[in-house]
Amino acid sequence: MFDLQRFLEGLDLLYASGKGREAEGYLKRGLKEAASCGDDGAILAILNELMGYYRAAGRYEECLLCTRQAMELADELGLDGTMQYGTMLLNAATGYRAAGKYQEAETLYAQAYEIYRRHIMGPDYHMASLHNNLSLLYSETGRLKEAKRELERAMEIVRKLDDADVEVAITYTNLGNLCFQMNETAEGKAHMEQAVRIFEKMPDGKDSHYASALSGLGEAYFHEGNLEASQACYQKALDEIFRFYGENEYYQVTKRNLEIVSDLLRRRQAAEKSQMKGLELAKAYYEEYGKTMIEEQFPEYAGRIAAGLVGEGSECLGYDDAWSTDHDFGPGFCLWLTKKDYRKIGQKLQEAYDALPKEFMGYAVRNTTEQGKRRVGVFEIGTFFRNLTGYKKAPKEDKDWLSISQESLRTAVSGEIFDDPLGKFTKRRAAFSAEPESARLKRLYVSLGKMAQAGQYNFPRAKKRNALGAMYFSLSEFLSAAVETAYLLNKTYMPFYKWKMKGMEEFQRIPEIRVLLEELMEKETTDKDIEEKIEQICRIVAGELKEQGISDREDDFLEAHKASVLEKLMEIEKDKGHDGQKPVD
Structure with a gap:
């Protein structure tokens, strides 16, 4: 006879000891052993555990396969309408929800609710879990107010239960994530802090949902601008996910978030340490590497290339600070060529520019966004001004001047020219400065x-x-x-x-x-x-x-x-x- 109780205790021990990655093999071995014993009840219980494992690991096809097998077996066993059947429906619905099959999930949740409503009289874990999961479905389908209502119902139940710290913490975590979706950041942060405090008090190891609470708190700190705290939370979350599930999809998402926060933190620390403005950084980078590159690789054009930093970005206005380093900031400058010179060496000069060192004075390479592309590098003079104003040269007629917004004109004349031996770029920019x-x-x-x-x-x-x-x-x-x-x-x-x-x-x-x-x-x-x-x-x-x-x-x-x-x-x-x-x- 298969000892299901002992088997589930062994599974709990794996998770508690940080060996969650071994759970799949353990569950599959148990499934085979239960089948050899002909214990259909044990098979159904293990299939439910496998559903949860595959769902958490982001392996949705395998999750749904276990879901279908469990539902077929439950029907064969005549469990329809029982509490056990309701719990199986709840797990199945959650699998479908995680896989993005929302209509199927909502149908199964409704069926589970009807079963629970008939069997459950007072506060109960099962009903709280259903409200929690139904809330996730509503939030993922854009029904945020309904989602929050379901979570509040779940919290009302779990607070009345004994030894329900884990369930309370999970509900706080879900409330926090939902508040972030609703742009209620302060409330979301408070919920995440509550969840983390509860998880960290648990003496027998953290629940797998601890990682979600840590990630949520990391997000809250990020939006507040507290990058150090955000980095610490994301790192803890990453360690927890790896401990339970290895490098799954959730691990990769959290890793990317950690990398983004860590990069921004390094940039901000570099800015605070150097106290250097963006224009100063650009000029120093040009003086250190740009000039030498031009003189050594393009000596015949050294007296024809203009250099500086002009155009979009707070650094060109001189308004940048440590907060400005979060996007489109870092070592970089512009090189401007006449149309004739650009045709001859524009591509080669750009390749040489791209090969310059990516870090300088503690600053990493520019963290360029889609909107910030082509702010630095090599440009043809006329095209540069046309991209900013719509005109290659300053217009002559008032109607043309008035077709250029003041913001565009300010962008065209902002920044600083470091070198311009020909004087052509300087002259062109001065003309844009002189609106009639x-x-x-x-x-x-x-x-x-x-x-x-x-x-x-x-x-x-x-x-x-x-x-x-x-x-x-x-x-x-x-x-x-x-x-x-x-x-x-x-x-x-x-x-x-x-x-x-x-x-x-x-x-x-x-x-x-x-x-x-x-x-x-x-x-x-x-x-x-x-x-x-x-x-x-x-x-x-x-x-x-x-x-x-x-x-x-x-x-x-x-x-x-x-x-x-x-x-x-x-x-x-x-x-x-x-x-x-x-x-x-």
Whole structure:
């Protein structure tokens, strides 16, 4: 006779002693022995254990094969409707869910629930497990609120059970993962911390779900920016997964997460240690390796290649910090060639650039994302500027200038040129820096109109109507237009949106407007003094328009100053010999 109890105790011992990778062989041997004894009940129990093993190991085809065999055997044994049958259905449903067969899984969960409902009167492990697993199904099919409700039901049950620490910890882990999906990061982290604390108090070894809790906590720390704690959690999780299942799919995913966090941590530590900005790093890397490479491998072109770092990225604006190292950051620079030179040596120069050392001053090779491709390397001058602005050369007509966003123009003129013996790149970039006064005024005409319409006219009207949506959108439009106006009055191109406020710290004209805008951003749309704050900002703008001789109006209503801008534009167009045309609002 097959001793199932002794066999399952041996299985538990394997897991508890960190020999989980030996479980498959142990289970298969038991299956054969039970079959030779003709013990169908033992066979069914072992098939259920194998289902769980293959599911956790990511071997879904084998999991479903065991599932089908178990269901056929249970039917043959006439177990339909029993608690044992319900548990087998629960395990089978979980296997189908893990394999992505959600409809089949949901059907089986429903059948298991009906059986449990008939047999279970009070708090019970089986019902808690069903709610836990049903929650996972709902979360994987996008029904997150339903998923959270099922987990809360499971937690309500397991808290009432004796010696249920493992089940409570598993439920906390599942709640944490679900909260992350729902962008409830703080709550998710709290659940993961609870789960880890429970698992780590267990005297007889950790449950296999401990790894999931550690990974979840690692994710939470990552989103907080605590890379050291995140790295530690992912490393512990990796060790636990290897101990139980070896290098399975979950192991590989966790390993990749650990590598990402470790790489970011090394980069951040290098940045904090060196206190070096991205432009400084690029220049030092060029001086150390770039110059030598050009002089030794392309001596006849040494006096024709421009070098520097210009274009996209916070380092080109000088706004980078240790947090900027998480993507598209590291040793690298640009080399610019004329069209003729690029045809001759562009490919070879790029190959030589690619062969430069990948680490420098503690920084690893650039961690380039899909969006950050081709920020460094070898470029033809005209193509470089066309990619940034849509034009190979600075345009001549206002309509062409106005087709380029301020953000694109700021990108084209940001950064630093390290060497330019021919001067061609420097000249091309200087032309993009010199937007005509008429184009600036046309942009200003539009932005002033938006400030007046959104902030001084529409916001107060929306507030009288208590139209919350209109109030929010009016305020948003006003803020955006006010920032653009401030840059135009400083004759400085506006950077990418996330750096707009940072860039305002460099203003020479009306620098006080930045603080006022930030104060306005902090207010609720229903605040009583919000209209006064809008008017205060408009007064500063009106004063600067008069200071620059663009307007002579005394009115604080910016629509009146917009008319003065139009008059100024007409004078400029007349001096050019053109018929004045009103800018498009």
